[in-house]
Amino acid sequence: MKITVLEPLGVEKEKLEEIARPLIEKGHTLEIFEEKSTDIEELKRRVKDTNILVIANSPLKGEVIKAASDLEMISVAFTGVDHVDLDIAKENDILVSNAAGYSTPAVVELTFGLMIGILRNVVPLHKVTREGGTMEGFRQRELHGRTLGILGTGDIGGDVAKVAIAFGMKVIAFNRSENEELKNLGVEYMSMEDVFKTSDIVTIHLPLNDKTRGIVDQRYLNMLKKDAILINAARGPIIDNNALAKALNEEKISGSGIDVFDMEPPIPSDYPLLNAKNTVLTPHIAYASEEAMVRRAGIVFKNIEKFLEGNPQNVII
Ligand SMILES: NC(=O)C1=CN([C@@H]2O[C@H](COP(=O)(O)OP(=O)(O)OC[C@H]3O[C@@H](n4cnc5c(N)ncnc54)[C@H](OP(=O)(O)O)[C@@H]3O)[C@@H](O)[C@H]2O)C=CC1
């Protein structure tokens, strides 16, 4: 089998080859492209004679999938697969897997980093401190005792719940199914409406799909308390970001921490959240710890090994 890594995976080529060694030792060939390309013709050339494709976050269009006439599997080095044309993959009987769980600690930690950044005014106070100022006029609030509302209690949302409990927070959640382990720890499931009405902080950990696109709209934002903050380290299009910017600028809510955007990268200079009040922004870095990059390469090649053994794991379709 020919395995093609279509774009960099955040670990050096030698390290990647070491991780893929069990496959190479079985006689499979590995081609690694170290430069990302967005040129469709170039991508078609790269995938032409491959059997297994490894991609990270670059959109994988149907026409590129169709150009790989011998393709049997796409091993996505990402949790979300909303950038892959799954309909065309399905039509062509191609198995798609993801790297579920590779970045869970990294995303959980940044989620709390964003929360604390806003509650303690870390970003503005950094500037004030350098200019010789004081904390005068900057609020200092704790996580402890606050109610955290989690949308999506899967791998990431579930661990966010556990850390929140350790911080002394009350945790409520909305998810289409209920997790018994979390319930036993004290997490209370309720409707999305009740989560928005009750929470001091809402954090989003849903995947982007047809049901979640735009789900956090003006109606839900209006339900938030004036003192509430909203965190999104899932996917930008889950929120109506124009409505969110308006709510922040009109001080209808008290802050926001955003790692993901409707279009990225780069984020256009007129993007509504770029200059919104009391907002901390990061350029989609939640996943990108050095440790997560190594974990994800391990999962991606393990997925391929399992597929070749006839026992696929982390299957999306
Ligand atoms: N910013 C970043 O760097 C990163 C962002 N992400 C984003 O975070 C998302 C979540 O990741 P992860 O926790 O690992 O994924 P999981 O698949 O483990 O969790 C997703 C959760 O969302 C629930 N869910 C899915 N659709 C709906 C719906 N329509 N209504 C209610 N609940 C729903 C699922 O419920 P059920 O259990 O019933 O299926 C599941 O509990 C990813 O899809 C990705 O987009 C992930 C990694 C890094």
Ligand SMILES: O=C(O)C(=O)CO
């Ligand atoms: O793995 C994912 O889905 C991510 O968002 C990483 O950026």
